[in-house]
Amino acid sequence: MLSHRLRHRIHIQLPVKTQDPQSGEELTGWQTYLLASTPLNNLPAEVLTGAGREFIAADAKQSETTARINLRWFPIDISLFYQCRILWNGRVYDIHSIETDLTGRQEWRLRCKDGVNQGA
Known part of the structure; x- marks a missing residue:
């Protein structure tokens, strides 16, 4: 992995479920x-x-952008990482x-989407 390509800074967050003490509703918060x-x-x-795209969902115009995010490899629980x-x-x-590179130990390649999502 070429270090000069890593010029952006990202923040990875994990969902945290809590329960509202008054209504009992399950709330989702986010933590690092x-x-x-x-x-x-x-x-x-x-x-x-x-490139982004626009579409109609729930009788409203929505937009979404796809991204590929490459970062250095580190050991993670992949099943947990999909929730992030x-x-x-x-x-x-x-x-x-x-995805990983061919060796499986140099970089992570994440395919992501923004716009209409559950992480907002």
Whole structure:
């Protein structure tokens, strides 16, 4: 992985479920993902955004942008990582797929979408 390509900074967040004490409703909050007590915020990454698209959903015009985010490899629980969201440049991205390089130990390649998402 070429370090000069990692010019963006991303923030990885994990959903946290809590219960409203008055109504009993389950609420979802977000907290910084901790990897061995190290917060995964301000991570160097390469963010490549594609062309956006517009569509009609729920009788309203919606828009979405796809992105590929490359970052250095680190050990993670992939099943837990799919629940996370990425914050970058004021946008919230949901992770749709996770891939590694050929060796499986150099970089993570995340395919993400923003716009109409569950991570907002």
